[in-house]
Amino acid sequence: MVEYVKPTNDKEFQENFAVKKPLMNPTEAYFESSRCLFCYDAPCIQACPTGIDIPLFIKQINTKNTTGAAKTIFDSNWIGNACGKICPTGVLCEGACVYNHQDVPPIQIGRLQNFATSHAIENGIKLYAPGKANGKKIAMIGSGPASISCACELRVMGYDVDIYEAKERPTGLTLHGIAAYKISNEEVIDELEYLQEQLGLNFICNKPIETKEQISELENDYDAIFLGVGIGPTASLNLPGEDFENVVGAVEFIEELRLNHHQTKVPQKVIVIGGGNTAMDAASQSARLGAKQVILAYRRDKDAMGAYGFEYKLAISAGVDSLFNAQPIGIVGNGKASAVKFVKTENLNGKLSNIEGSEFEVEADLIIKATGQSKQGAFLSLIDGLELDSRKRIVVKPDSFQCTNPKYFAGGDAVNGGAEVVNAAYDGKQAALGIHQWLNS
Amino acid sequence: MPDISINFAGIKSPNPFWLASAPPTNSGYQVMKAFDAGWGGAVWKTLGVPVVNVSSRYGAINYRDTRIAGLNNIELITDRPLADNLKEIEEVKKYFPDHAVIASLMVETKAEWHQIIKDVENAGADGIELNFGCPHGMCERGMGSAVGQEPEVLKTIVEWVMEVAKIPVITKLSPNISHIVDPGLAAAKGGTNAISLINTIKSIVGIDLDSFAPYPIVDGKGTNGGYCGPAVKPIALEMVKELTKHPEIKDIPISGIGGIESWRDVVEFILLGAGSVQVCTAVMHYGFGIVREMEAGLLQFMQEKGFETIYDFKGKALPNVTEWKHLNLKHKVVAKIDESKCVGCELCYIACDDGAHQAIALSTENGSRVPKIIDENCVGCNLCSLVCPVEDCITMEKRDDGTQHVTWDERTAAGDIPTTFDDDRAGGKHHFVPTVQDALKHRS
Ligand SMILES: Cc1cc2nc3c(=O)[nH]c(=O)nc-3n(C[C@H](O)[C@H](O)[C@H](O)COP(=O)(O)OP(=O)(O)OC[C@H]3O[C@@H](n4cnc5c(N)ncnc54)[C@H](O)[C@@H]3O)c2cc1C
Ligand SMILES: Cc1cc2nc3c(=O)[nH]c(=O)nc-3n(C[C@H](O)[C@H](O)[C@H](O)COP(=O)(O)O)c2cc1C
Ligand code: SF4
Ligand code: SF4
Ligand code: SF4
Numbered sequence: 047m048v049e050y051v052k053p054t055n056d057k058e059f060q061e062n063f064a065v066k067k068p069l070m071n072p073t074e075a076y077f078e079s080s081r082c083l084f085c086y087d088a089p090c091i092q093a094c095p096t097g098i099d100i101p102l103f104i105k106q107i108n109t110k111n112t113t114g115a116a117k118t119i120f121d122s123n124w125i126g127n128a129c130g131k132i133c134p135t136g137v138l139c140e141g142a143c144v145y146n147h148q149d150v151p152p153i154q155i156g157r158l159q160n161f162a163t164s165h166a167i168e169n170g171i172k173l174y175a176p177g178k179a180n181g182k183k184i185a186m187i188g189s190g191p192a193s194i195s196c197a198c199e200l201r202v203m204g205y206d207v208d209i210y211e212a213k214e215r216p217t218g219l220t221l222h223g224i225a226a227y228k229i230s231n232e233e234v235i236d237e238l239e240y241l242q243e244q245l246g247l248n249f250i251c252n253k254p255i256e257t258k259e260q261i262s263e264l265e266n267d268y269d270a271i272f273l274g275v276g277i278g279p280t281a282s283l284n285l286p287g288e289d290f291e292n293v294v295g296a297v298e299f300i301e302e303l304r305l306n307h308h309q310t311k312v313p314q315k316v317i318v319i320g321g322g323n324t325a326m327d328a329a330s331q332s333a334r335l336g337a338k339q340v341i342l343a344y345r346r347d348k349d350a351m352g353a354y355g356f357e358y359k360l361a362i363s364a365g366v367d368s369l370f371n372a373q374p375i376g377i378v379g380n381g382k383a384s385a386v387k388f389v390k391t392e393n394l395n396g397k398l399s400n401i402e403g404s405e406f407e408v409e410a411d412l413i414i415k416a417t418g419q420s421k422q423g424a425f426l427s428l429i430d431g432l433e434l435d436s437r438k439r440i441v442v443k444p445d446s447f448q449c450t451n452p453k454y455f456a457g458g459d460a461v462n463g464g465a466e467v468v469n470a471a472y473d474g475k476q477a478a479l480g481i482h483q484w485l486n487s
Numbered sequence: 488m489p490d491i492s493i494n495f496a497g498i499k500s501p502n503p504f505w506l507a508s509a510p511p512t513n514s515g516y517q518v519m520k521a522f523d524a525g526w527g528g529a530v531w532k533t534l535g536v537p538v539v540n541v542s543s544r545y546g547a548i549n550y551r552d553t554r555i556a557g558l559n560n561i562e563l564i565t566d567r568p569l570a571d572n573l574k575e576i577e578e579v580k581k582y583f584p585d586h587a588v589i590a591s592l593m594v595e596t597k598a599e600w601h602q603i604i605k606d607v608e609n610a611g612a613d614g615i616e617l618n619f620g621c622p623h624g625m626c627e628r629g630m631g632s633a634v635g636q637e638p639e640v641l642k643t644i645v646e647w648v649m650e651v652a653k654i655p656v657i658t659k660l661s662p663n664i665s666h667i668v669d670p671g672l673a674a675a676k677g678g679t680n681a682i683s684l685i686n687t688i689k690s691i692v693g694i695d696l697d698s699f700a701p702y703p704i705v706d707g708k709g710t711n712g713g714y715c716g717p718a719v720k721p722i723a724l725e726m727v728k729e730l731t732k733h734p735e736i737k738d739i740p741i742s743g744i745g746g747i748e749s750w751r752d753v754v755e756f757i758l759l760g761a762g763s764v765q766v767c768t769a770v771m772h773y774g775f776g777i778v779r780e781m782e783a784g785l786l787q788f789m790q791e792k793g794f795e796t797i798y799d800f801k802g803k804a805l806p807n808v809t810e811w812k813h814l815n816l817k818h819k820v821v822a823k824i825d826e827s828k829c830v831g832c833e834l835c836y837i838a839c840d841d842g843a844h845q846a847i848a849l850s851t852e853n854g855s856r857v858p859k860i861i862d863e864n865c866v867g868c869n870l871c872s873l874v875c876p877v878e879d880c881i882t883m884e885k886r887d888d889g890t891q892h893v894t895w896d897e898r899t900a901a902g903d904i905p906t907t908f909d910d911d912r913a914g915g916k917h918h919f920v921p922t923v924q925d926a927l928k929h930r931s
Contacts, residue, residue, distance in 0.1 A: 080552035083876050086833035087849075089856065108551060144856075147830035148877055 049365055050397055052336025059308040062311055062334040063227040067157050075161040078382055079108035082153050090155060092293030093142035096123035096472045100139060100155055107162055109323045116166035117173045119159055124198040124335045125471040127167060127190045127237040128220055130159035133468050138354050166242045174244045177204030182485060185268040187255050190218020191467045192458025195474030203243040207286055209247060212254035218276055220467055223300040225327040258428050270481045273456035278420040287377025296328040296416035303331055313411035314338045317386050319374055320416030321351035326361045327413045339367045345373040345391055346398060347446040369482045378407055422460060446480025447473055453473050455481055489789035490796045495763045496681035496740040497615045500587040502527035503797055504778050507744050507765035508591035514573025519582060524775035526781055528587030530765060533564035533618045535593045540566050557718035558690035558768045561710055563624045564593050569831030573610040589614040593630050597647045598892040604651050614654050620661040620686020622713045635661030638673035643923040645677025648787055657742060660684040667726045671736050683724045683742035687713025716768035720746025728808055731760030750784020757797060758804035817891035821881040822860045822869040828880040832857025833882060835871035843870045845921055854870035864919045
């Protein structure tokens with residue numbers, strides 16, 4: 047278990063947030079790529095949401111065609127570099143690697159992937175160019191991985207693309223949400239600039255699309271519109287005291303951390319409420335920011351947590367304590383929160399119920415809610431004929447990602463309700479093909 | 488404790504592990520270090536009129552992350568003055584009187600041969616090796632493989648040597664010849680006391696894709712070199728066997744060389760009749776220390792098998808090395824997959840489907856990636872078992888009951904062999920082959 051000292055400058059911040067999957071050196075990449083069996087109908091490819099031809103790019107690395115390897119990756123996944131770093135590879139490609147069946151460590155696919163893509167990015171190797179202009183214009187709302195992927199694919203096919211982003215900087219949660227120890231801001235931006243230089247993506251930042259008028263304007267100006275709006279801010283828990291200033295949402299907390307690094311204020315005692323991956327990230331990162339005590343509080347038992355086992359382990363190894371079967375029922379404090387009031391829970395025939403009389407309080411100077419994000423329902427309801435499912439996810443056709451209003455296409459978290467960057471990358475690319483087909487049919 | 492000492496054509500050595508004539512035996516310093524490390528003998532870097540070498544000198548085949556699966560060199564014989572070498576031979580023999588020091592020689596004229604033999608004998612060498620192998624540089628000057636490839640010339644030179652030599656003479660052969668028995672017989676007829684083989688194989692190890700020159704590159708140009716290391720072992724084993732099975736050569740001691748790195752390699756050469764082994768590349772790669780593994784492994788093997796001396800198993804595999812026509816055509820094996828070990832790489836499937844006999848099917852069970860052998864299609868070629876990455880996962884099961892034995896030779900004698908292009912007796916006549924159109928099913 048590591049005890050982190052509060053970082054006071056960016057160097058110390060970088061030390062505490064040292065990347066989990068560092069870049070391979072050429073020797074490491076050579077040895078690791080040598081191990082790949084070049085499986086037939088390889089299970090790792092099947093497990094990759096973007097279907098990257100993994101044995102091919104690994105063989106290309108091994109034969110010192112690193113540029114070719116990068117192209118193999120980007121051909122399937124425009125966010126290939128970030129994905130190598132941030133994908134939960136243990137449950138995707140690496141989890142499917144046949145070596146696991148003989149208790150041999152699986153091929154480190156993510157790190158090999160980065161070896162190839164970062165070679166291309168660092169050396170500015172141009173692999174793509176915009177297609178011959180076809181005179182058609184597509185708008186993207188939101189600039190997360192789903193939109194970027196869609197935009198790149200469209201540019202290659204000769205479309206003009208404008209990407210409208212509410213925030214100051216593009217790339218969505220890749221920059222603002224992913225844990226800082228998985229990928230640095232520079233790495234996110236470098237990949238974006240790399241794509242940008244080759245394909246000329248037009249970002250229009252600080253430009254939230256919020257009104258019916260804006261929407262009509264877009265509908266008039268563009269041939270199709272892609273919705274890559276993701277999901278919204280942290281949802282409310284409806285707890286008394288939730289509006290105290292030191293009660294924050296996990297997504298907002300992580301965004302501040304990604305942008306302000308060591309200047310992010312973290313007090314001595316932190317409670318993170320939730321049991322998903324976002325909760326793990328928030329807890330891990332609070333500890334890395336030097337909080338003395340970080341408690342992860344979850345209302346069910348450990349096995350019921352939505353988080354990946356490896357993310358939980360990572361949080362524990364960063365010094366996070368956990369508290370299970372604890373349902374928050376109120377925030378204690380006077381203008382400023384000082385504790386969380388919990389009640390113990392038990393699982394009665396599969397139903398979670400509070401144990402009467404078991405209330406207790408745990409002190410905290412910062413309370414981070416990681417209990418889910420609100421959906422974009424309000425915004426999406428401004429678009430005519432756009433069907434959402436019961437969980438406020440945009441309904442799309444499975445292959446083309448076309449919405450019920452045919453001018454719209456959508457992908458990423460807004461469609462799947464919150465998954466991974468790699469899923470957004472896949473959706474965006476497929477949607478681009480869907481748009482192309484629709485406009486040419 | 489088994490006795491691993493040898494008497495090779497009169498050359499005594501505490502063990503069969505000798506250093507081959509090459510860079511590791513370039514100096515007395517190296518030979519002394521090697522003896523200290525456990526080597527029983529050393530064939531000194533070939534002596535003659537000193538040469539001038541180039542830089543660089545080596546190229547290699549790396550097989551994935553395996554370095555030097557094969558080594559290629561364009562180095563010539565010793566570039567050191569003879570007197571220095573002779574002085575060092577003498578010194579080494581003082582420290583190690585019971586170890587074998589063999590002087591490798593390569594000169595041109597009869598007078599030179601006679602002179603240099605006297606010189607090395609005076610220095611105390613235990614034996615002489617005649618280098619008729621070098622396939623680069625020296626051969627352009629009429630020596631090395633230029634001699635090894637001309638049996639008549641080789642025989643003449645061996646005769647010159649035998650006229651004067653008082654110590655045992657080993658003739659080292661070049662593999663750069665289609666029939667190794669020809670130079671082998673020539674050496675025997677010339678009167679050699681022993682034969683060693685193989686020297687390096689003429690090769691170009693690779694081409695640099697930027698300068699378009701072969702490796703190793705000497706100022707933008709290259710030349711063919713001599714290939715050695717693990718990759719050449721199978722060629723060496725075969726050539727050793729050609730000699731040890733030949734009625735007119737089999738009584739001549741053979742020193743086996745080529746790709747030897749471990750005790751297993753050593754035992755294989757001895758099983759094919761070698762009476763000593765020589766090693767170069769493995770030492771150039773790992774240093775003299777690898778002899779530890781060779782010695783420990785050899786002793787362990789001999790203990791387990793109950794062999795007391797090397798001569799208890801020398802040539803023991805030879806009766807089992809026969810001609811194709813004597814193999815039992817009734818023997819039948821079929822591949823078997825151990826499902827509990829299979830990792831689902833499906834390499835066996837694609838190897839058999841694309842590269843063999845379409846005898847493996849992908850699993851039809853949902854979620855399973857364990858392929859199935861189609862017994863009736865399997866010809867027992869072994870390919871899948873060689874491809875499978877898991878130890879002992881695919882094994883070849885015997886399916887015949889052992890009662891039948893028919894060879895090609897016997898079938899020929901009985902007039903029961905295919906004789907026309909469309910003969911019904913064709914081995915593959917009733918064997919399953921998919922239709923040509925079946926290939927289209929794989930189109931995506
Ligand atoms: C805390 C956290 C940790 C995560 N960790 C990982 C991880 O380790 N690995 C991984 O693969 N995935 C991770 N994810 C998931 C991943 O970030 C998302 O699945 C992915 O970013 C979704 O991409 P997207 O393009 O659909 O949406 P987003 O990335 O959310 O991008 C949407 C963008 O649209 C903008 N936008 C929204 N509405 C409007 C509007 N009306 N007008 C203009 N712009 C608008 C937003 O500002 C945002 O920039 C994590 C998510 C969170 C919250
Ligand atoms: C199983 C097998 C059968 C072969 N049969 C033939 C043959 O019928 N005709 C031929 O010219 N070469 C034959 N070869 C030799 C190959 O064509 C090739 O020359 C040799 O394998 C060297 O190439 P490689 O190192 O790529 O295998 C055969 C090789 C193998 C492995
Ligand atoms: S499953 Fe593993 S070994 Fe097989 S191709 Fe994929 S990475 Fe290589
Ligand atoms: S032994 Fe040969 S024919 Fe039989 S299954 Fe294996 S590869 Fe196919
Ligand atoms: S090669 Fe071996 S491990 Fe791979 S699928 Fe075949 S039997 Fe299984």
